[in-house]
Amino acid sequence: MKSLKKIIAIILCLTLVSGIVALCSYAASPKITGIKIVTLPVKTVFYQEEDWVYGMWDISEETGKPVSVPSERVSFTHNPCGGRYPEVGMLDMTGLVIEVSYSDGTKTNMTYKETKGKSGYTANIMFSPKGGKGFFPGTNTVEVYLLQNTQCYDSYDIQLLGKREEVEPFFKVKDGSNVEIDSNNYVMGVPSNLTLSQLQNDIFEYENVEVSFSKVSRAYKYYGTGSTVTVKYPDGSKEVYTLVVEGDVDGNGIVDSSDPGLVSIAIINNDSLNRAQFLAANVDGMRKITENDFTLITIMAATNSAS
Secondary structure: OHHHHHHHHHHHHHHHHHHHHHHHHHHHOOOEEEEEEEEOOOOOEEEEOOOEEEEEEEEOOOOOOEEEEEEEEEEEEOOOOOOOOHHHOEOOOOOOEEEEEEOOOOEEEEEOOEEEEOOEEEEOOEEEEHHHOOOOOEEEEEEEEEOOEEEEEEEEEEEEEOOOOOOOOEEEEOOOOOOEEOOOOEEEOOOOOOOHHHHHHHHEEEEOOEEEEEOOOOOOOOOOOOOEEEEEOOOOOEEEEEEOOOOOOOOOOOOOOHHHHHHHHHHHOOOOOOHHHHHHHOOOOOOOOOHHHHHHHHHHHHHHHHO
């Protein structure tokens, strides 16, 4: 009997200890302290009927399927995930990236993702119309957050416009920009540290065309020399544009210590660089890559390193 009591006591002690350890582990886990939007979704302008309709989704009692109920609210046509308020429609959040800050001082980037499960689709990042009252034609503020701490959020504006007017397809650099496209489709004057959001919102403007952006390497954070922009027109034709960042010879989007080395090799071997790299390395504009280019890019790299 004493042995049985001793065994029970040991089990209770072990259970208590494991509970305390679990509680301490939970208490020690970092909490979310901030949300910051790093990259906006690909679409921030939506057109009636093409992207949204009036009315909010409801479930038919007869068929059990979603039906549209007339309303002044906007219901998005994007499937499948609708954030915390799916009854008011489904907003396309493709491309959204947020920076999440934690109580231990760490930060991490999170890309919006929709996952299909047995009960339907779920999203890792939630969103709601500001005030939770729904979306309406005009300018709307969208708040993005995580369920782990709904008090931490960031926001951005979207435009809900009437029916899209038929516009002739076009693609060009924005007026007033220092960027230019030469006769061979090289995009000159591209700034360093260039993000996808800047490409979409600050560098180019286009309408009624499909545009895709590709880095030299997925490992690179920025779009640098050699990155491409592919434009597909409604008739099926395509155009490919190549970015050139002055001084960025390796294509990582930054002028750093690796670039002068490539220039040095090019001075000895003129065939070591492709056309985009040559344009990036030819800082002084002479017919050949020279020691002057090496010097200028070395200074640019040192300046960037010091800043």
